[in-house]
Amino acid sequence: QLQLQESGPGLVKPSETLSLTCTVSGGSISGSTYYWGWIRQPPGKGLEWIGSIYYSGSAYYNPSLKSRVTISVDTSKNQFSLKLSSVTAADTAVYYCARSSWAGLAAPFDYWGQGTLVTVSS
Amino acid sequence: QSVLTQPPSVSGAPGQRVTISCTGSSSNIGAGYDVHWYQQLPGTAPKLIYGKSNRPSGVPDRFSGSKSGTSASLAITGLQAEDEADYYCQSYDSTVSGSVFGGGTKLTVL
Numbered sequence: 001q002l003q004l005q006e007s008g009p010g011l012v013k014p015s016e017t018l019s020l021t022c023t024v025s026g027g028s029i030s031g032s033t034y035y036w037g038w039i040r041q042p043p044g045k046g047l048e049w050i051g052s053i054y055y056s057g058s059a060y061y062n063p064s065l066k067s068r069v070t071i072s073v074d075t076s077k078n079q080f081s082l083k084l085s086s087v088t089a090a091d092t093a094v095y096y097c098a099r100s101s102w103a104g105l106a107a108p109f110d111y112w113g114q115g116t117l118v119t120v121s122s
Numbered sequence: 123q124s125v126l127t128q129p130p131s132v133s134g135a136p137g138q139r140v141t142i143s144c145t146g147s148s149s150n151i152g153a154g155y156d157v158h159w160y161q162q163l164p165g166t167a168p169k170l171i172y173g174k175s176n177r178p179s180g181v182p183d184r185f186s187g188s189k190s191g192t193s194a195s196l197a198i199t200g201l202q203a204e205d206e207a208d209y210y211c212q213s214y215d216s217t218v219s220g221s222v223f224g225g226g227t228k229l230t231v232l
Contacts (some may be wrong), residue, residue: 037221046124047160047168047210049221097168101174105221106214107145108158108173115167 002026004097004113012091012120018084022097022113023077029055031073031115035100037109038071040093050095052105053080085121092099094118125150126205126211126224133230134201142227144211150222152192155214159187159196162208162226172196198229207230 003091008020021038029036051061053071061069065084073080084091094115100107127131127145134181142219144157151157156175160168170178194213198205210223 013157035165039223046226047212049223049224051220060220103217106155108156108212109160109168109174110170110172110178112167112169 002099002111004099004111006095006097006116008116010117010119012087012118013041014088014120015086018082018087018091018095018118018120020082020095020097020116020118021079022081023079024099025078027109028075029078029080031071033103034105035060035103035105035118036073036080037098037100039109040091040095041096042090042093043116048093050084051083052100054103068073077096089120092118092120124225125215125218125222126213128143128209128211128224128227131228131230133232134198135232136201136203138201139197139199140201140225140229141198142196142209142211142229144196144213144224146192146194148192148214149217150181150192150213150215151189151194153216156190157187157194158212159185160212161205162210164207168210201231203231205229 024105035052038050068085070083096112096115098109099111101110163169179201214223
């Protein structure tokens, strides 16, 4: 059974960089025909796609966040990561990592991590 | 403001049928892209309940999706108390060149 687990600091100061890692178990990122993505959900609000990456390193970002986001993959550790720079209180959210059911940006996300709350505050 | 528009809330009595709409535009649903649906119970991650015109294994056939023009709908028949949750639609948008979600709909079982 595929499992995804987010990890990283739960508190980030304004203007700093948010960094999260998603560890995949029960399956391999390498050579897979899936995209791996990040989605966030501010408290009490809806879902927002942040971006997705293929195991080869090709990454795709939400234009609204593109200038601040970097998603990378480490196939040796079976992990992919998110970096969001210059954070503000508006970036406070539960951050989810997830797998797309095929290698396409139109694909649904069929496996999700449990989510991790990141609060931006001094 | 979400690219896909959903009603904030819907409700129904046990056993009834409810539908949740998802309205998009010519750059997403209207362009023919699939619409996927998620159920989110309080404090948990979203769960895919209808994707690419079919239900994942284990999802009851009480859940079904449809699409017409620039809109899509999720229908839930034989409503049960356990269906009370937030529901989100998702599609691809060519303007965004990526995935977009609806704002979510809270389903209350009366």
